[in-house]
Amino acid sequence: MDLKKNHRHDGYITINEVPTHIITYGGWLDTLQDVKEKKIVILVIPEIRINVTFENARKMYFSGNPGMIEYYQLFMETIFERLDRKHSVIGISHAGHVRVPDNYRIPKLSENEHLYSVSGQLKHKLLFIEDYLPDNISLILIGHSIGSYISLHLMNLLPKQRVLKAILLFPTIERLAESPNGRWAWPTLTYFRPIILILVYFLSYLSTPMQYNLLEFYFRHVSNVTQGNRWSIPACTFAASLNVLDVHCTNKWMYMAKTEMESVNELNVELIKSNLSKLIFYYGSTDRWCPVSYYEKVKELFPLADIKLCDKNIDHAFVLQSSAEVAKMVVKWIEMSIIRIY
Secondary structure, eight states, rough: EETTTEEEEEEEETTEEEEEEEESSSOOOOGGTTOOOOOOEEEEEEEOOOEEEEETEEEEEEEESSSSSSHHHHHHHHHHHHHTTTSEEEEEETTTSSSOTTOOOOOOOOOOHHHHHHHHHHHHHHHHHHSSSSSSSSEEEEETTHHHHHHHHHHSSSSSGGEEEEEEEEESSTTHHHHHHHHHHHHHHHOOOHHHHHHHHHTSOHHHHHHHHHHIIIIIIISSSSOGGGGSSSSHHHHHGGGGGSSSHHHHHHHHHHHHHHHOOSHHHHHHHTTGGGEEEEESSSSSOOHHHHHHHHHOTTTTSEEEESSOOOOSSSTTTTTHHHHHHOOOOOOHHHHHHO
16 A cells, blocks of 8 residues: 555555556555445546547547546545545446455456456446445545446445435436447447557557657557647556556457446436435536537436536546546535535
8 A cells, every 4th residue: 555645545455356456545445444434435437438538530539547546536536635635535446347466366267257347347346346445435526427327236236325316427427328429439349459459459568668658658648638848747647547558458348348338328207306406517518428418318317406517628537637627616516415415
């Protein structure tokens, strides 16, 4: 476990047979076991998404982030600091998406697909909460992209009183394969996955400095997220992205993404209705994974719900450029939620 001066703790624990990367702000997990009074913990559940962006008819860019919690370091730190360090912030990577120390063993995908599917990832988060967060801890869930889908279903599986609020950022909670990006991603995940894995396999043999240089070239000259400025990307993004150059990690997150396309279909209206007062939705105005038409549908179904549409042109993969900006909005929503509850 790594302890930073800014109260950041970093370590690995085994959940549902899979070694898992955890980042916390405000104390490592063992400190929560001794808390007797009621306590609020903010739990961040990441996305697993590659964005497809069109600059013009001839140029198509892929960007985004699989489910490594390290992408969210600046986002989590901003929330922790702006809440005056009063509430612990915990982030959990998706199972199998992160390289782990040599003393850990990760179950193979070929023999354990149930651990790495979207339903397996849901169970992974549920077991983490049940095993590591005592019953006297109330949760504010922050789900991003497929993390929103997982957060919604967690609310159905946990005791009602455990979740105070669920903030769903750029929520991919319906018709994923029918979305503009989903129509491109489905054939990529289905037919081109072996080719991508072969490419990643060869890239994995590059030295770490060469991999960093490759990522810098990508962010500066291929991806459209930096406008040519390497320093507009948080440093944690480069460290997190090294996991994409590991063939085993990439195989697992691509498999999860494929199961998402198969599982995330029609909107679960009853699930939303049963938790409506605890939900905040934040949709993107240019999001090709959950387009504005999805926002309009949810808004029509639940006109009194807290459903917001971004007016800042923030990208679906906001942690690549807009972590602090989104975190500041989230903090305001959390503060209002705590005031109303207490």
